[in-house]
Amino acid sequence: MRRVVITGTGSVSALGNSMDQLMISIENKICGTKKMQNWDKYKGLQSLVGAPADMPDVKTIPRKLRRSMGRMSLLSIFAVNEALESAGINKDSLKNRRYGCVAGSTMGSAEALNDTFETMLPDHDLTLLTSMGFFKSISHTVSMNIAQYLGIVGSVIATSAACASSLQAIGTGFDLIRHDTQDMVLCGGAEELHPTVTGSFDILFATSKNFNDVPLKTPRPFDKNRDGLVCGEGAGILVLEELEHAKNRGAKILAEIKGYNTCGSGNHVSQPDRLAMVQCMNLALSDAGVTPDDIDFVSAHATATIQGDLEEAAAIHEVFGSETPVNSLKGYLGHTLGASGAIELAVAIEMMNNNIIFPTLNLDNVDEGCKMINHVKNDKLKKNIDFILKNCFAFGGINASIICKKYEGT
Structure with a gap:
């Protein structure tokens, strides 16, 4: 089977809008958890903390493409741009049947779904809904919007397996390349923070609720005083390539899968x-x-x-x-x-x-x-x-x- 390497990475998270910012924050032991404003208005929501990202300037994305993007898709585009720059790839050069995209998320945009229900349900009226709400909230919104943004015509696949979504996306890209279906695949995932998402984990007794007033102390993996997860948001994208394809274009290789x-x-x-x-x-x-x-x-x-x-x-x-x-x-x-x-x-x-x-x-x-x-x-x-x-x-x-x-x- 063919060998697969990683030639680019990009990220947006609570710790910054680039890999450099992310690594500096981790080196300085910075926790991205914050007490979320106005979440206390939700009756029964016990976890009032989250790890929100700062959204970059969305106007750098053409409005025609931006209209179908919810928050998670917007975040993914900024991670895509960094990953491509890291890999030394021009985003206009990807219209090739051997270049694909595999990206995932737990669900579509929670914000878009919430807006849809808030608009429709009070009067059971669909006349105020827009088609863009559908495209923001469908389960393959991240992979779809990345493919549209880059003009990808190779394999476009969505993974939706909650916490495993983006690792499954990378594994799927790995398989596509090593089995000679694709030569290069953009892989990763995105998620957005929303009280309905945290609330869903809250109902499962899985969220942190004892550190609402000291958010920097949570989450606490493996610690005896841990009390659950803290929902965050962001996007991560990796560029996967067949080894010879990467070498032939002089790419810097970061790792081999x-x-x-x-x-x-x-x-x-x-x-x-x-x-x-x-x-x-x-x-x-x-x-x-x-x-x-x-x-x-x-x-x-x-x-x-x-x-x-x-x-x-x-x-x-x-x-x-x-x-x-x-x-x-x-x-x-x-x-x-x-x-x-x-x-x-x-x-x-x-x-x-x-x-x-x-x-x-x-x-x-x-x-x-x-x-x-x-x-x-x-x-x-x-x-x-x-x-x-x-x-x-x-x-x-x-x-x-x-x-x-x-x-x-x-």
């Missing part, structure tokens, strides 16, 4: 499943042709839910033992849901190429049930990193793991 797996637990819609997590990581290792001892660092999913962190820690220990360093990025970014896999993989690649692992933020006292793994906490860890494994484990028992290797020119 070596293995990927996605599998289901088939067990419970909301309860995490350690055995399925173990299977997913082991199958990714098998796909990559490496052993657990080859992995130098695990970027955990670890959203700071009580049970999720316990199950993932146990699964990582079962596969990797107690020596392999582990961190989570949720303490910095919040949980960007459908964007999390792409943003966090981009950060993990930066860490790999700089031989640094940044600590899990807000991890002050490791939960007894999570102590069996080697947490990177308090200070960054300097070590040689050749292989990384990134996890995403979503509600519905949808699991994804991907393995990347530092590219050394061969």
Whole structure:
């Protein structure tokens, strides 16, 4: 099979509108969580914190294209622009049947859906609705709008698997290229912050609610005082290419994807499943042709839910033992849901190429049930990193793991 490399990355998040801003914020241990204004007006909403992004100037996107974009799609376009610039690709050169796009999100624009219902339901009147609300809220809105913006005529695919969406998008792009269907694929995901999204997790008892007045102290992955996730927003896009295609155009190669797996637990819609997590990581290792001892660092999913962190820690220990360093990025970014896999993989690649692992933020006292793994906490860890494994484990028992290797020119 053909080899697949990553040649560009782009991100928008609570920690800035570029990869440089994101990495500087993480290095300075900045938490993006804020107390959200006016959320206390929603009866029953217990989590009043979020990790919002600052939207760049949307007028840089042509109005004709912007009309069909909700907040998440707008965020994705700015991440796309950075990823293409990072890869040295002109956005007007992508109209090629061998160039595709795979992008995902948990759902369509929550804001657009909310606006639709608020307009229609009081008087059961559809006359004030616009067609653009539909295009903003459909489940494939991110991939559709990226493809329209760039004129992509190759494979255009949407993944919608909550927290695993963008890692599944990257894995799908990996498969498209290694199996010779595409030569280059833009992959990633986006999500927008909205009280209805946080409210949905609130109903599941999955959100942080004890730190509303001290938002910088949450989320707390693996910490004994963790009390749930913090919904964030943003977008992450990676440029994937076939190795020779990248080399022929003189691209700087950031990493090589070596293995990927996605599998289901088939067990419970909301309860995490350690055995399925173990299977997913082991199958990714098998796909990559490496052993657990080859992995130098695990970027955990670890959203700071009580049970999720316990199950993932146990699964990582079962596969990797107690020596392999582990961190989570949720303490910095919040949980960007459908964007999390792409943003966090981009950060993990930066860490790999700089031989640094940044600590899990807000991890002050490791939960007894999570102590069996080697947490990177308090200070960054300097070590040689050749292989990384990134996890995403979503509600519905949808699991994804991907393995990347530092590219050394061969």
